[in-house]
Amino acid sequence: MSIDEPMATAADEPHPEIAGLVEMMGATPVPELSSLSPEGARQFSKEMFPEADEPEPVGDVMELSISDEGIPVRVYVPESDGPYPTLVYYHGGGWVIGDLDSHDETCRVLASEADCMVVSVDYRLSPEHEFPIPLEDCYTALEWVFENAESMQVDTDKVLVGGDSAGGNLAAAVALFARDNGGPEIARQVLVYPVTDHSFDTPSYEENGDGGLLSRDDMEWFWDQYLRDEVDGKNPYASPLKAQSLEGLPPATVVTCGLDPLRDEGAAYARRLEEAGVPVTHHNYEDCIHGIAQFLADPMDLSRSRELLADVTADIRSTAE
Known part of the structure; x- marks a missing residue:
């Protein structure tokens, strides 16, 4: 799908909170991820996003290992009684960085505010494990949720998949794979500023490819780590x-940010889903940059980030009713 015109609106300036954050980060030299090794990028990412001093409370947290590959998952149980609506969550980080800890607070907020169980998946990362291995891990986690529904108190009529950035890409791909292969029935896909296309020619790449927390160079490097070759793209x-075809896919929540290089491909995916008859809720935050779903701990606890997650959790709740 060629995207010649902007698919979602963008503000002239970022939200004041975000502008202040970008200014603060700009005061310290930040290396381009593409200049680092994968391990160096992972270490830099860990240092960039601090852990919350007082994590969002949930009913319980379980650390488990699933499948023959020993994929780690962290399960956040809400304070209510089961069986639980359950969100299988795939963290972002360009398939290269990120882990259970990087998205701990995000998953806690989703579990608490949406009153659902969240299964956060620590899929294997690239380039050590290239496409399709991370996707296979994510799909294995979805199957595990259904296979262990009774012991885990999962409401199998209300299982969702979701993720941010590369995790949104994996969630969308899991939904496609489940549809194509007679897999588990997914109640909703929650795609937060997802990567949807191995292409860099959208207006939002032209407008936003040099600033914010994600650049065109970063995305080209991420894709190079993830794919075995250009054909995979x-x-x-x-x-x-x-x-x-996108017909027959689960209802979707799609989040885009106006000042994000990925804005137009996310909005284009939402539009194609709608054209295929899939119910879609598209939230566009025109004054926001990529990555804000993680800005939940001081000194980067942003009200705009919590507003975004409030909209997402409202959609999850509507699915769970």
């Missing part, structure tokens, strides 16, 4: 926007 399980 044409595979709809890597680039969901390239899927021939």
Whole structure:
């Protein structure tokens, strides 16, 4: 799908909170991720996002290992009684960085505010494990949730998949794979500023490719780590926007940010879902940059981030009712 015109609106300036954050970060030299090794990028990311001093309370947290590959998952149980609506969550980080800890507070807020169980998946990272291995791990986690529904108190009529950035890409791909292979029935896909296309020619890349927390160079580097070759980039399980048909997919929540290089491909995916008859709720935060779903701990605890998650949790609650 060629995107020649902006698919979602963008503010002239970022939200004042975000502008202050960007200014604060700009005061310290920040290396381009593409200049680092994968391990160096992971270490830099850990230092960039502090842990919350007082994490969002939930009913319980369980650390488990699933499948023959020993995929770690962290399960956040709400304070209510089961069986639980359950969100299988895939963290962002360009398939290269991020882990259970980087998205701990995000998952806690989702579990608490949406009153659902969240299963956060520590899928294997690239380039050590290239496409399709991270996707296979994510799909394995979805199957595990259904296979262990009784012991985990999962309401199998209300299982959602979701993620941010590369995690949104993986959630969309899991939904496609489940549809194509007669897999588990997913109640909703929650795609927060998702990567949907191995392409860099959108207006939002032109407008936002040099600033914020994500640049065009970063995304090109991430894709290079994830894919085995250019042919993989044409595979709809890597680039969901390239899927021939989106009919029959679960209802979707799609979040985009106006000042994000990924804005237009996320909005284009929302539009294609709608055209395929899939119910879609598209939230566009025109004054926000990429990555704000993680800005939940001082000194980066932003009200705009919590507003975004409030909209997402409202959609999850509507699915769970």
